[in-house]
Amino acid sequence: RHPGWPARLGPLRVPAGTVELRPPRLFDGGAWSRIRVRDRAHLENWEPTSPGGWAERNAVLAWPGQWSSLRGMARRGHALPFMVLVNGTLAGQVTVGNIVRGSLRSAWIGYWVGSHCVGGGVATGAVALVVDHCFARAGLHRLDATVRPENTPSIRVLTKLGFRQEGLFRRYLDVAGAWRDHLCFAMTAEETGMGLVARLVEQGRAQMP
Numbered sequence: 001r002h003p004g005w006p007a008r009l010g011p012l013r014v015p016a017g018t019v020e021l022r023p024p025r026l027f028d029g030g031a032w033s034r035i036r037v038r039d040r041a042h043l044e045n046w047e048p049t050s051p052g053g054w055a056e057r058n059a060v061l062a063w064p065g066q067w068s069s070l071r072g073m074a075r076r077g078h079a080l081p082f083m084v085l086v087n088g089t090l091a092g093q094v095t096v097g098n099i100v101r102g103s104l105r106s107a108w109i110g111y112w113v114g115s116h117c118v119g120g121g122v123a124t125g126a127v128a129l130v131v132d133h134c135f136a137r138a139g140l141h142r143l144d145a146t147v148r149p150e151n152t153p154s155i156r157v158l159t160k161l162g163f164r165q166e167g168l169f170r171r172y173l174d175v176a177g178a179w180r181d182h183l184c185f186a187m188t189a190e191e192t193g194m195g196l197v198a199r200l201v202e203q204g205r206a207q208m209p
């Protein structure tokens with residue numbers, strides 16, 4: 001057992017519906033694969049290049065391997081992998097990875113939301129729930145989010161939540177078949193004030209059901 005895992009987060013109401021997060025399950029494969037195969041055009045430009053190709057990496061048969069790898073990293077305290085549900089149905093993922101403890105207490109955060117429910121505050125609400133969890137129960141101090149300069153919706157998610165842009169990493173990540181520059185956004189525990197969820201509620205962007 002590691003601090004902050006396993007965990008269920010939410011519910012939180014956003015314009016698109018009620019957002020909840022929970023650990024991945026073996027039976028998520030069907031719904032996960034259906035969204036990911038359908039949404040190749042929506043997701044592929046922003047995700048690490050997949051060896052073997054998109055269809056193969058996101059097939060139903062690929063899920064047990066991914067699930068077991070996520071579960072193993074979570075059990076060892078290296079990751080906090082969450083499935084995002086909207087109104088009870090799988091809609092995306094938020095993953096906290098490369099958790100380093102000791103004097104760093106830092107990790108990266110990444111996310112995706114299916115094309116059928118973008119633009120309704122789902123990513124913003126889900127990431128807010130995870131960030132609050134990381135700085136409270138999971139005992140982290142800093143989160144990094146790296147994003148391609150072309151990814152306007154994702155940059156908007158980060159700036160709405162109060163992440164600060166700290167720099168530009170040149171040729172940082174192998175995404176969609178090439179080394180891509182990424183902006184580095186970050187947040188530390190001191191910057192969250194009342195908490196990101198409470199701030200969204202105060203701004204009228206979310207409600208506690």
Ligand code: ACO
Pocket residue numbers: 042043046109110111112113114117118119120121122123124125145146147148151152153154156157
């Ligand atoms: N130009 C300007 N703003 C835009 C555009 C655009 N073309 N498209 C969307 N937006 C805005 C929306 O209006 C909204 O802002 P608002 O609340 O001020 O109106 C914001 O971007 C999106 O906020 P949410 O609704 O909370 O986010 P959503 O649930 O739509 O998910 C996400 C956003 C995760 C980026 C989704 O589009 C996605 O999964 N994209 C593909 C994968 C991806 O890019 N993942 C992030 C990689 S980077 C990282 O993980 C750190």
